[in-house]
Amino acid sequence: MTWERYLIILIGDRRGPRHSVYDLCHPETPEDARYLPPDTVISSSHKPHELEYMRLQGVFSRLPDDVCDELIRCYFHHVHFFLPIIDAPAFLNEYCSNGSRNISLLLYWSILLAAANFVDADVLQKAGFSSRKAMKTAMYERAKCLYDFDRGTEKLVLIQSVILLGFWYTDPQDHTGAWYWIGIAISLSQNIGLHRSSRLGSRAPQKSLPARESLMRRIWWACVVRDRWVSLARGRPMRIHSEDCDTPLPVVEDIMNELESVVGRARSHFVPVESRALAEMWIRLVRICDTLGHILRVHYCVNGGIPSITEIDKYAQELQALAQEDAVPVDSSESLSINGIQIDLLYQATIAILYRPYVLNRSTPLPSGAHSLWQKIATSRAREAASNTNGLLQSLIEVDGIRYLKPMMITAMIPAMQIHLYDCKSSNALTRGLAENKLQLHMLVLSNLRETYWSADVTYRLFDRAQNILKESNSQVEKPPIKNADNSRDSTHLQQSQPQLFPPTEPPLLPTPEPTVLVGEQQYANTWFNGSPQFRDVDQLLSPGFYLSEDGFSEFLLSYEDAVVYDPLVLG
Structure with a gap:
């Protein structure tokens, strides 16, 4: 060079x-x-004390072969087609020939971290871990140690690794979460120009240029996908703006041409047979996230003006065009159906996000040119998207697919949960009861995901507390005065004949821990909810721009009755 x-x-x-x-x-x-980025790596040897520290952290250890094989298989079945950032032929052919000896240790542990979310319990036992969270903690600590002592890792490998480190999330107190790692990935990508279209022409010096360009294009758009959903989850500005980038959208062949070079055992054991359909789904996901980025800019730009009805309808039409694309065939495999349902979850969430400000916050100015009828239509579409989300979650439960949900699906559930929570405030008993039932389905799913994702635990606690606040406020509403005995008798008769959605004798849908009495707990909890600038009351939780800050997080969990300790980390 x-x-x-x-x-x-x-x-x-x-x-x-x-x-x-x-x-x-x-x-x-x-x-x-x-x-293209240079392939040569400038490296230097580690100091003795650094090597010793890495050894103590387990960086040079190896998992049993069958455990490692299963983790790699899980990665290519459940992660790769949501973030196709790995050079599959180079990695798999090398792995099947020589194991992990010649693979970057940073990339190796990062891949295992992402795959740990989807392994079965027997694999955890073979590897010596008590839970997925324990395995993820070990994988992350080893990868993080290598990142801290990095000595000239090739740029693309470094970017691939930090994107996968974005699967790590414990709580907002940990600054090295998804927001941190995707920020590093984007910075490194822009540093080597992945955000710009390549126009090398005849000056391209490498024969492998098309494959290399395809990989770089996929890495950049994976950064875009993660940027959109992490930004939405944390209530922070997007780092990637479309006006600064001209890298073209990826195509299915970017993935399929590469997989043709995976041969023998590497292909039969690790590559899904439905690869083309999965690749088509990823292209649809990228286009959904591209539209989501425009929607977030329209609604949440600090100095932006009021959007026009033309803008809102434009993005609605873009989403409508994606409605029937890459539909999953009725006779598709179970794994393909699970992946397709997850893409549909993100699609429905994007629709809900488009219309959410005009449902949850009635003080939000309507788009220029809109009227009350348009607002009713927007409300109807948001509620329809939220209901469709429930239908998709039910479908996942029926095929036992909840355990394969990606971390971003928790973020995708929140807009629907906000809409259901808003309807829980309705004065109409039927509307309120229906919304409570719909919200309970989301809580059931989150309860199941708490074993795998810390963010599911946070979201579960947040909405559980919000429902308790609503129940308390509803119980304190004064009843209308009784005028006479006849009216009293009629009122009693109506109350007795009113059907109960959740009879007191019926066991609860979700397991609830035994309450723990804390000194001054009630006063402390009220202080947190009334004083926090992020969550003063349920109305603020319903704000589309709601997020839980680092300052409020610890108080939220410490004031919660069933705060628990996970090995080896303490929430809050």
Whole structure:
């Protein structure tokens, strides 16, 4: 690699000073020329104390072969087609030939971290872990140790690894969560120009350029997908703005052409037979997330104006065009159906997010040109999307697919849960009862996911407390005065004949822990809910821009009656 090529990689665009300097020295070079990241790695040996620390952290340890095989299989069946960022032929062919000896340890442990969410209990036992959370903690600590002592990891491998480290989440007190890692991935990607379209033309020096370009394109759009949903989950600005990027959308062949090079045992054991259908689903996911980014900019830009009804309807039409694309065949396999349902969950969540501000917060100005009838239509579409989310969750339960849900699905459930919680405040008893039942389905799913994801535990506690607040407020509403004995008798008769959705003698749908009496707990809890700038009351929880800050998180859990300790981390 020549010095000139290295300079072209780093000069950036017209905003940077190096661009103008290079332009003066090499005016004949096309302005938009860009080369691939260098393949050479500048490395240096680790110091003895660093090696010893890494050894104590288990960085150089190896899992049993059958456990490692199952984790790699889970990765390519449940992670790769949501984040197709790995060079599958290079990784699988090397792994099947030589094991993990020649694979980057940072990438190796990062892959196992992502795969640990989906392994069965018997695999955990063979590996010596008591739970998925315990396995994920071990995998993360080893990968994080390698990242901290990094010595010149090749840039694309480093980006791939930190994207996968974004599967780590414990609580907002831990600054190295998904928000942190996706930020690093985006910064590194922009540093080597993955956000810009390649226009190498005849100057491309490598024969493997198409495959390399395909990989880079997939990595960039994986960053976009993660950026959209992590930004939504945390209530923070997106880091990627479409006006700064011109990398073209990926296509199915970007994945399929690469998989053709996976042969023998690597293909039969690790690559799903439904690869093409899964690749088509990923393309649909990318397009959904591209539209989601525009919606978030319209609704949550700090200095933005009121959107027009034309803008809202434009994005509604974009989503409508994606409604029937890549529909899962009726006779498809169970794993393919589970993946398709998850894409549909994200799709319905995006529809709910488009209309959510006009349902939950009636003080939100209507789009320019809109009227009360439009608001009724928007409310109807948001409620329909929330109901469709319930139907999809029910379908997942029927095929035992809840355990295969990706972390972003928890974020995708929240808009529907907010809409159901809003309807729990309705003065209409039937509307309120129906909303409570719908919300209970989400709580059931979250209860199941708490064993795998810390974020599911946080969301469960949040909405559980919100429902308790609503029940308390509803019970304190004054009843209308009774005018005479006849009216009293009629009122008593009506109350006795009113059907009860949840009879007192019926066991609860979800398991609830035994309450623990804390000194001053009630006063402390009220202080948290009334004083926090993020969650003063249920109405604020219903705000589309709601998020739970780091400052409020610990108080929320410490004030909660059934705060529990997970090995080896303490929530809050």
